[in-house]
Amino acid sequence: MSLTFKKIKKIEEKWQKRWEKKKVFEADVNKKKKKFFITFPYPYVNGAPHIGHTYSFFRADVYARFKRLQGYNVLFPQGFHATGEPILGAIERLKNGDKTQIETFKLFGASDEDIKNFIEKGPEFTARYWMNKWIENLKKCGMSIDWRRTFITAITPQYNKFVEWQYNTLRKKGYVVQGTHPVVWCPHCQSPTGDHDRLKGEGESPIQFYIIKFKLDSGEILPCATLRPETIFGVTNLWVKPHEEYILALVNGEKWIISKKAAEKLKDQLKRVEEIGKINSDTLVSRLAENPITKEKVVILPASFVDLEVGTGIVMSVPAHAPYDFIALEDLKKSEIGRKLGIENIVPRKIIDSEYYKGIPAEEACKAYHVENQSQVDKLEEATEEVYKKEFHKGRMIVEPFKGMSVKEAKEKTIELIKSIGALDYIWETTGLVVCRCGTKCHVKILENQWFLKYSDDEWKRKVKRCIENMKFYPEEIRQQFINTVDWLENKACARKTGLGTRLPWDKEWIVETLSDSTIYMSFYTIYPYLKEIPPEKITDELFDFVFLGKGDSKSISKKYGIKESLLKKMREEFEYFYPVDLRTSGKDLVQNHLTFYLFHHTAIWEEKYWPRAIAVNGFVNVAGEKMSKSKGNVIPLLRLLEDIGADLTRINIVSSAENLTDADWRGENVKVFLERINFIFDVVKSIKKAKSKKMRNIDEFLVSKINKIVREVLEAYENLRFRTATQLLFFEFLNDLEWYFKRVGKIENANERVLKNVMKNFIPLISPLIPHLAEELWEMIGGKNFVFQEKIPTFEKFKEKPILLEEFLQSLIEDIRSVKKLVESKPKEVDIIVAAEWKFDLVEKISKGVKVEIKDLLGKFEDKEKENVAKFYKKIVSMKEINLIPREDQLKILEEARDILEKEVEARVIITVEENSGLEKAKQADPLKPAIYFSI
Structure with a gap:
């Protein structure tokens, strides 16, 4: 019975429960395994996720799952952002009866009662409400996140202490200064308005x-x-x-x-x-x-x-x-x-x-x-x-x-x-219109005695450029954009007077703004499960200096503040093991602000071995070719997709729609295509037990060679975050090969059970980052004992080129037969397939090996009436840049092996012969690269 959306959702629920029960995504220090630390920017909790968020999020999870297959101990945590004006601005608009804001919240699942509570209970309630919605959505997506490390900024006391330490450290190093500078200013909030505190105008300065x-x-x-x-x-x-x-x-x-x-x-x-x-x-x-x-x-x-x-x-x-x-x-x-x-x-x-x-x-x-x-x-x-x-x-x-x-x-x-x-x-x-989250138009104010991050500092810029030089970027072309941003970046206001957030420890009038408290929180993930056991009043800069910088000693800090020494040592161990961040992945809009600030702050606080190792950047998301916007009514809440079609189909449909910096495009009609492909995979796995053949024929060698070839190409695509390429290889190219295999063998009983099972045991782990729940189901069906991502990723063996060339030769011949068939009005009585003469193969082989063959020497071997055709053939072969010659005996062998499929194709008797033995004039057109075809009517 075919899979339906309803059945798929049941399978997803089954595996999500099993993953959660076994706590399989909780990553702890394991010095026997290599670690891989991947992070994604924490989203604002002023709404629930939509398809735009989903594209970037799924890309992070696909990569995390790929790295687990490679045997890494993967840490993928996720926090949430409540700093600044977004939540306060939304509540203010609700109070004013703003229809757009009310409709937006309702679109993402808020009821009238919820909206009333947002107004009455305030920002903390609102932030936690939307954080829980995000967590609910991401869990339904099957995200492989370590939820023990989840926190929310601004209203998590331990995080506020962490940000205080960060800014005290930066100030001591001279990277936070007071001065007079122009800033984008909200006259209503009486505060500078950073990029992420804006309804409109991100990037304007x-x-x-x-x-x-x-x-x-x-x-x-x-x-x-x-x-x-x-x-x-x-x-x-x-x-x-x-x-x-x-x-x-x-x-x-x-x-x-x-x-x-x-x-x-x-x-x-x-x-x-x-x-x-x-x-x-x-x-x-x-x-x-x-x-x-x-x-x-x-x-x-x-x-x-x-x-x-x-x-x-x-x-x-x-x-x-x-x-x-x-x-x-x-x-x-x-x-x-x-x-x-x-x-x-x-x-x-x-x-x-x-x-x-x-x-x-x-x-x-x-x-x-x-x-x-x-x-x-x-x-x-x-x-x-x-x-x-x-x-x-x-x-x-x-x-x-x-x-x-x-x-x-x-x-x-x-x-x-x-x-x-x-x-x-x-x-x-x-430089363009800027509107604050509170709804007020902003202008430029020259602030006196404002606190700034000294991004203009030449030495600091040099450190960041050194960091960029040693990093990997996906795609590579984005590297130059980071260098350009570092070059033009000037001092930036790091605090504002209103909004949620952490107050500057030395000047409580100011609150650290949105883009300035979100630069090194990745380090906070490593220690948060243990830090939350410590009362906030006991958390000091000395603690963070020890844990993050190795300053001081655990014994004296333990005694001074009444903190268990084992906790301090554990936090230091977690940080040392997991840091630095191996990959941070995000949208391209964050290059000119958050992602560059992330590099600045890391180079300011830590020595080089803790600096970020790689950044991946992706494009935006369109819906059916159009930019997503509320006015067009094409904003699609993630929850709606999860309820309609499930997580795996949502994941593969959006992740496969683009790669590198190209914008993704959600097209609902493609979901049916993927559903058909997935159903085919399930049908194959179900039918393996019916396969009876033990022979190792060319078609079996072909399938083994193709999976080995695909493994190599897919691993390279995954490594470079080219998930569209990986999807094309797995769900289209290889599945087409699998369909060809079944066409060649005729019926399932003629398939080779050992070949099919081994091939699928390689294939299923490869598709698991793209459709994790369904891959688990397939893995269980095929007899897998562990979770599929706990298996070692297939290692590609050197594949054999010959079986592939032979099958491609056969496929090409069938296409030629179909072309001829369209031109012939009557049904043929028989069809001659004529393999070229031996001398033609000898000539092609010599030329392909670079042996010089003189035309006069060649023509001397033939009668005058044959010389014109020989000369034409010679001219054609010497002009070819690349020749993949299949030996004559192999061509004859594969044609005999495939006689059944050929006769089925032409609906007539097939005669396989060679040019020398054929009395047909058509035989002269036989080519070592393409047999001649003759229909007898």
């Missing part, structure tokens, strides 16, 4: 804009924010947002007209800002402002693209080199207000030349991207980025005073010039 001060005749300053100060020579006008309220403010003693948001940002950037009046932007339109460099008077015009949240709310217009400005000017000229303002004489002024643009760069870019109006923001952004990059790298100034100078050099000179006349200032912005 502070960037400095230049402010150029244009001036009205009445003396007020119109400060324009720009990243391209060198384009001041091409300004034709200024832009304001129409029908909006601006403010008049004293900024460091000068009267500036700016947006209200700009005033807020400038205050947070250490400027003295005092609002002294309000101005409607429409009253500014048509007034003139003076360009501080050219002294030209330029008109102020309205433009809808102006964003009051970005810069100052005043924009200098350079329509020749800024697509936004060009298209806004074109829009305005077509409008009634534009005609009233009489702006037809305002034309783009080209000031930069490059090889990319013949005319006006912004105009050409707008045409290339099919931009027709200001509302096409995405296209305008692309066009803007293109012009900026091309001109910055290849552009040259064509106006004085910097004519002939590269744009890069002219930019610096222009900044100096504007600064020298007192017309320059600065404002910080984020």
Whole structure:
């Protein structure tokens, strides 16, 4: 009876209970075995897992199971993350009746009563609720995790002590410093907002804009924010947002007209800002402002693209080199207000030349991207980025005073010039929109007396690069991204004022932020089962110094703090045995933050032998080719898949959909394909006992050779985390070979029992990382005594090429027969299969061995009427780059052996003969690599 989803789930429950009962995934110190320590980033407990989490998680578990098969003592622990704003932000949104947040929680299984409890019982209850949901899901997946080591950050007192030790250690080494720096800031939370405390804008960072001060005749300053100060020579006008309220403010003693948001940002950037009046932007339109460099008077015009949240709310217009400005000017000229303002004489002024643009760069870019109006923001952004990059790298100034100078050099000179006349200032912005978990838009604040991790330190960077140099990366191409991140990384705020987490031990006002308390917790896994036996008040830096750094002695610490010395020694032993981390695996989005920080902190705290050994990075997850998002309604909770199709089918379907940095793609229709393949495997295992043959035929040699070949290729694929490749080899290539085997032998009774059993005993362990529950069931069916992952992985023997070549020769012949059969209208009476003449085999063999054969010598052996065909054959063979020649006697032997299958294929009598004995004209077409086929009708 075939396996159904329901039966598969029952099998999974059976093996999960057995694994748990035997505690098979609990890893302890075993000095007789090599250890392998694998970790996966702990997820936030502000929801339950979906298919996106599942891809990365399953990859970690597949590798952990593979390493167990190799005989390693594998430690795969898993913790959970509650630090920062995610949970508090979610609860705040629930309190505000946020429908999206309520729907999200319900999608992942929360009831109305649960949501009420989140609001009433607060963050700790919420965090533990979702942690338990995660654990429930991961256990149902059959994850091979050592659950004794599970903890949750922020609300685990022992972990808070651990983070205090970490930061005391970093501070002593000079890697945590106090200073004044720009940070991404949430005005609601009154805290810096790191990547993982954001609803939107992960990866966005502070960037400095230049402010150029244009001036009205009445003396007020119109400060324009720009990243391209060198384009001041091409300004034709200024832009304001129409029908909006601006403010008049004293900024460091000068009267500036700016947006209200700009005033807020400038205050947070250490400027003295005092609002002294309000101005409607429409009253500014048509007034003139003076360009501080050219002294030209330029008109102020309205433009809808102006964003009051970005810069100052005043924009200098350079329509020749800024697509936004060009298209806004074109829009305005077509409008009634534009005609009233009489702006037809305002034309783009080209000031930069490059090889990319013949005319006006912004105009050409707008045409290339099919931009027709200001509302096409995405296209305008692309066009803007293109012009900026091309001109910055290849552009040259064509106006004085910097004519002939590269744009890069002219930019610096222009900044100096504007600064020298007192017309320059600065404002910080984020590189893109950032929204805090609380729902507030963030901006850049310059923080004084803030605590920073000194990632800019040159010596520290050198240590990290040395670590990277000695590590393995999967795929290798990701190594350079780590080096690039180390190069550009600057000091980073490591603490915030709000959220969950550990307070800085020397400055309790600050809480260590999300990405800063999650860098060395892998070491915490090694000791947590023992550390939780110790009351938090007895846990000090001295304890961690001993356990992690080998400082001090256990006896004195035991006596001083009343801690069992055996516990201290055990923790030190566990750390020493399991560390360093052998592989950390994660998504590619964490390269520029968490994964690089992980390397920084390890190199700061430990000596080289404890530094990480390898990192694996994978792509994101799409659903049916589309990016997963709540708005598209294609977010799939993991629990739904587990309930619908089970863990193993979920695992293999997602893990096999991609490898390396390619994004995975969940396609539900592929599940049926895998179900069919798995059913075939079960059918084979069930039928082994019916096999009766003892003969060792070519087809049996073929199957043995193929499994040996597959073992080698699969082990290499697993080792390099190429699980798509491993799946293709096991579930498609090899199963196709197995199907061919049964086709060749005709019926199960003709199969070789010993061959089949040995082959499946190699095959089942190989598939166990991909379908662990079903592999256990198969292993038990075939007579396995232990759990399948406790077996030694098959060692590949040198496979025989000849049986494979013979079967491929036969398969190719059958394909040729089918092609001929399609061309023949009537059913044949008999079919001749003609093996090439002996001289053809001799010639091919000589040429394949590099023996030079002269055409004239060859032709001399044949009559004139044969020479044309001989010459054609010679020309064909010498032009071939690679020849796998099967000897004539072996071809004849395999054809005789396969006569039954051949006759079944053609539904007629098959005559097997050689070219010399055939009277058919077709025989001359026989080739040592391809017999001739003749249908007699």
